[in-house]
Amino acid sequence: GAGVSQSPRYKVAKRGQDVALRCDPISGHVSLFWYQQALGQGPEFLTYFQNEAQLDKSGLPSDRFFAERPEGSVSTLKIQRTQQEDSAVYLCASSPRLDNYGYTFGSGTRLTVV
Amino acid sequence: AQKVTQAQTEISVVEKEDVTLDCVYETRDTTYYLFWYKQPPSGELVFLIRRNSFDEQNEISGRYSWNFQKSTSSFNFTITASQVVDSAVYFCALSGATGANSKLTFGKGITLSVRP
Numbered sequence: 001g002a003g004v005s006q007s008p009r010y011k012v013a014k015r016g017q018d019v020a021l022r023c024d025p026i027s028g029h030v031s032l033f034w035y036q037q038a039l040g041q042g043p044e045f046l047t048y049f050q051n052e053a054q055l056d057k058s059g060l061p062s063d064r065f066f067a068e069r070p071e072g073s074v075s076t077l078k079i080q081r082t083q084q085e086d087s088a089v090y091l092c093a094s095s096p097r098l099d100n101y102g103y104t105f106g107s108g109t110r111l112t113v114v
Numbered sequence: 115a116q117k118v119t120q121a122q123t124e125i126s127v128v129e130k131e132d133v134t135l136d137c138v139y140e141t142r143d144t145t146y147y148l149f150w151y152k153q154p155p156s157g158e159l160v161f162l163i164r165r166n167s168f169d170e171q172n173e174i175s176g177r178y179s180w181n182f183q184k185s186t187s188s189f190n191f192t193i194t195a196s197q198v199v200d201s202a203v204y205f206c207a208l209s210g211a212t213g214a215n216s217k218l219t220f221g222k223g224i225t226l227s228v229r230p
Contacts, residue, residue: 042220
């Protein structure tokens with residue numbers, strides 16, 4: 001497609017459930033980022049992939065969060081044993097270069113943990 | 115560490131007024147990029163501008179203009195003759211040059227309400 005696609009658009013999870021959020025970047029984009037946006041806040045960096053290599057995961061809030069991009073295209077963010085504080089919008093962004101030129105965000109997945 | 119401060123949290127103006135959104139940043143990098151994004155109620159992040167640290171020229175795009183002042187580490191955004199459709203949350207963001215350093219650090223955002 002023409003843009004960054006994220007699915008599902010909305011996800012409601014019971015506390016303790018595992019969830020998987022998907023990001024389809026623009027074809028050929030080298031860089032892929034995940035961000036977490038809590039209500040009323042700016043997005044905060046979670047992790048960065050350059051092709052299939054996860055080069056920075058310093059923003060992942062706990063070891064319950066795991067991300068992968070095995071073939072250098074689609075990426076999945078997995079959250080195990082969800083907690084209420086995980087409720088947020090999860091944004092994916094991709095860029096065709098290493099210098100964030102052409103940085104494009106997806107519409108996000110809104111996760112609500114009940 | 116990089117930091118972006120948007121001291122204004124909410125601004126309300128009447129249509130056709132001019133409004134300036136302030137952004138102050140901190141970084142130790144010599145090469146960096148500054149961004150502004152708009153987030154309307156629908157939630158998507160709309161890209162407005164990307165400016166590198168070596169280009170201090172002010173930029174104008176229609177009713178939008180940006181003032182980059184390295185001396186005060188500021189990158190302010192002005193909307194001239196505001197319209198109701200400008201109502202949104204506006205984020206200023208900062209990044210380093212390449213690779214993992216190109217991740218964005220966002221400010222907390224400014225909620226702009228434009229009243230008819």
